[in-house]
Amino acid sequence: MKKTALGRNLNILESNLNKSSQIASLLSISPILGDILAKTDGVDVSNAEDFLNPKLKNLMPNPSKLMGMDLGVTHLCKAIIDKKTIGILGDYDVDGVSSSSMLKIFLILIGILPKIIIPNRFKDGYGPSIPLMHKMHMEKVDTIVTLDCGTVAFEPLEYAKALGMNVVVVDHHISQIDRPEAIAIINPNQLGDDSKMGYLCAAGVTFLLCVALNAKLREMGFYEGKKEPNLLNLVPFAMLGSVCDMMKMIGLNRAFYHTGIAVLQKNLQNYDSLLQEEKIAFCGLRQLILAGGKQEISSSYDIGFIIGPMINAGGRIDSAMIGVDLLTNTDETDAARLAAELKTLNQERREIQEEIIESAKKMADLELASGKNVLFLKSDKWHEGVIGIVASKIKDLYQKPTIIGSISKNSGVMIIKASCRSIDGVDIGKSVICALENGLILKGGGHAGAAGFSAKLDDFERLFDFFEQHLHQDVVSAKDGAKIDIHCQISLEQIDDKIRDISRLEPFGIGNPKPLFLIKNAVIGDYSVLKELHFRLNLRTRHKNDDKYLWKSAILFNANATLLGDFVKKHQGKEVDIIANIEYGSYGLSIVVVDFAN
Known part of the structure; x- marks a missing residue:
């Protein structure tokens, strides 16, 4: 299977032309939206209307x-x-x-x-x-x-x-x-x-x-x-x-x-x-x-x-x-x-959060160097009110189940209050409940993607070993099977107002991710750096039409000093296949790059 720039398996979802054309005709939508709906889990011709135009009276x-x-x-x-x-x-x-x-x-x-x-x-x-x-x-x-x-x-x-x-x-x-x-x-x-x-x-x-x-x-x-x-x-x-x-x-x-x-x-x-x-x-x-x-x-x-x-x-x-x-x-x-x-x-929360994230990243780098599958980071200087957000950010950055703990004294006992966030395929909530049933934590609960608990600081090493062992196989399996699903292959020429109706797929989230497009044969013309962090890419078609290239602008967030940022620098002026979300909002069209297929 073809790999992306971030090392993920490229999985191009198979089209069902009969199903997608029926849905597009039934709902009077673009063929591209019909194709995406046909590839959405749980959606078929019988319930596509309820998915795209959900009404409380029908779904209550x-x-x-x-x-x-x-x-x-x-x-x-x-x-x-x-x-x-x-x-x-x-x-x-x-x-x-x-x-x-x-x-x-x-x-x-x-x-x-x-x-x-x-x-x-x-x-x-x-x-x-x-x-x-x-x-x-x-x-x-x-x-x-x-x-x-x-x-x-x-x-x-x-x-x-x-x-x-x-x-x-x-x-x-x-x-x-x-x-x-x-x-x-x-x-x-x-x-x-x-x-x-x-x-x-x-x-x-x-x-x-x-x-x-x-x-x-x-x-x-x-x-x-x-x-x-x-x-x-x-x-x-x-x-x-x-x-x-x-x-x-x-x-x-x-x-x-x-x-x-x-x-x-x-x-x-x-x-x-x-x-x-x-x-x-x-x-x-x-x-x-x-x-x-x-x-x-x-x-x-x-x-x-x-x-x-x-x-x-x-x-x-x-x-x-x-x-x-x-x-x-x-x-x-x-x-x-x-x-x-x-x-x-x-x-105030934002300012506190950014300080903790920088500190947590340094700790995470050390933990990963020792081969850990789970990141369990703690400090007595971290504000417990923002550790959930920090856990989410660190999880996204390192693609590991992440536990962020704030240490404080309670009735003379040093306590860790922790927030957990997990990656797809690794159920952190079940692990927390298991830790509770085994007496490793004082209280806790949650669900697959997010959980929280409190524990005695003295039990930290034992608890870290528990999560590392309990989640090890799931983390390995999730990493080996990491893939990125492509909902639609498209060219730069096809990205116009005719597919604006893809915004009707809102709200996006678990169970209904933003559709990912594989933009074929685009050339990275040049790029500029925004706020010393993001890249604004100027993309063009491979061939001219009427002696002119078609140009489109795209954004690559948090690109500087990353694998994707380095990829852009090495491939400037070259033809690439781009993996991106295409969004239509009050501000118009946006192409948000998330990876490259080359």
């Missing part, structure tokens, strides 16, 4: 398919009707904040004001804890709903039960064989759940919970003489969680994205005419979008790289409650203040 499942949903809904509806105090305890990332904001808004709209706690990353740690359960008890909470956490919170949930409180867990993280004490555990990734909705994030599961609660309350006559909440206004929160938690962009998640974008755009355009009770779902988002320098959200990039990081910055640097207070606000002035605060925190 019966929430009761989720294990534990009916039990949780029955209990919560009784608590609502009996006017019991309901508490919300969410995670401090975008998924947790979105889930918590969504459920809080739903409850407020039906006349219930919940007590809400988002653990402080630095004081409380991740998820439910005994002190937080005690705090809920002191607030006279009857039922606690944990969001994006709780699946493995055995001791805190047992403590809550001993205090006479009820707990409903809403989560999506990997479970263990044992189950914590709870009225219901609603988690598509728990053992025994056969809903096939394991690709949902917590915000997606929370939306299904709101739908089920609404239907049950209607059935019980709760809305007689009352106005039902408009559940469509909650979809943008499910969209936020799905994109920012990097879930598979398939099925219901695609409907969340497309519906969420449409709902946001419609309500932001007509914001001044919204009723006061409708503004609660849009006031904070509107101010956050404005703080991000945008007028509206129009792409997954806007969500994942502009809005999401600002929400995350609260939990990473200060308190995630800033995000919940913002997203559930109805006061324009207060919302603008909170949005500005998150913007400032996000800038």
Whole structure:
């Protein structure tokens, strides 16, 4: 198999002309988009319409398919009707904040004001804890709903039960064989759940919970003489969680994205005419979008790289409650203040993050020189609020499962709080759960691509050996089988507005990667260096047409002093086959180079 400049196996996906032409004809799309859809996992003639134009009404499942949903809904509806105090305890990332904001808004709209706690990353740690359960008890909470956490919170949930409180867990993280004490555990990734909705994030599961609660309350006559909440206004929160938690962009998640974008755009355009009770779902988002320098959200990039990081910055640097207070606000002035605060925190986060990345890269180089398959890097100088982002960056740079740990003292004991990110084919979440079951870590959890845990510093060497041995074979297999899938072969002449409809494949992500094009027989004319880091390439056709070459501009990010940057320098003026994403946005056409096939 042909190798790329980065040493990956070049895999040109085989076309099915009959299937692609049927899809193109059925949906009235370009032949190239039809060909890409025909090569997309799980897409065929029967469901291509739902993939390209996903509608909530077509893809919305019966929430009761989720294990534990009916039990949780029955209990919560009784608590609502009996006017019991309901508490919300969410995670401090975008998924947790979105889930918590969504459920809080739903409850407020039906006349219930919940007590809400988002653990402080630095004081409380991740998820439910005994002190937080005690705090809920002191607030006279009857039922606690944990969001994006709780699946493995055995001791805190047992403590809550001993205090006479009820707990409903809403989560999506990997479970263990044992189950914590709870009225219901609603988690598509728990053992025994056969809903096939394991690709949902917590915000997606929370939306299904709101739908089920609404239907049950209607059935019980709760809305007689009352106005039902408009559940469509909650979809943008499910969209936020799905994109920012990097879930598979398939099925219901695609409907969340497309519906969420449409709902946001419609309500932001007509914001001044919204009723006061409708503004609660849009006031904070509107101010956050404005703080991000945008007028509206129009792409997954806007969500994942502009809005999401600002929400995350609260939990990473200060308190995630800033995000919940913002997203559930109805006061324009207060919302603008909170949005500005998150913007400032996000800038601070960037500065801290860049310092740690430079330090981590030096450590990683030393580890790789010793032949390690897993990067486990730690320091007592690293801010624990950004180690997840650093782990992601280091993983991308070195293509190794990466664990980044921040060391601090807790009750006289030195503790590592770690974030893990993994490569395709290596399930880091299962390894963390296995480490927990073997008593190697104090607490932890996650999923295939991302996880987190805390452990005693004294156990570092033993833990490092565990991950190295547990993941060794998977890492070797992933490296040997590393390939890059080419969705379409194309020439420079074919890159024009006739294929603009490929942007309809949004949102991109796991399960729906950006299509990769093999641009054949292009010549690298010259290049310029941007910000001492990126390369702007001028590409031309091999042959002239009407005595003129056709020229196209392309960008190669983070190229300087890299293998790809060196390749460009050696092949200037030469004919090459380019592997690239082709993107169409508000700024026009972009060719983003990711590798070379020569």
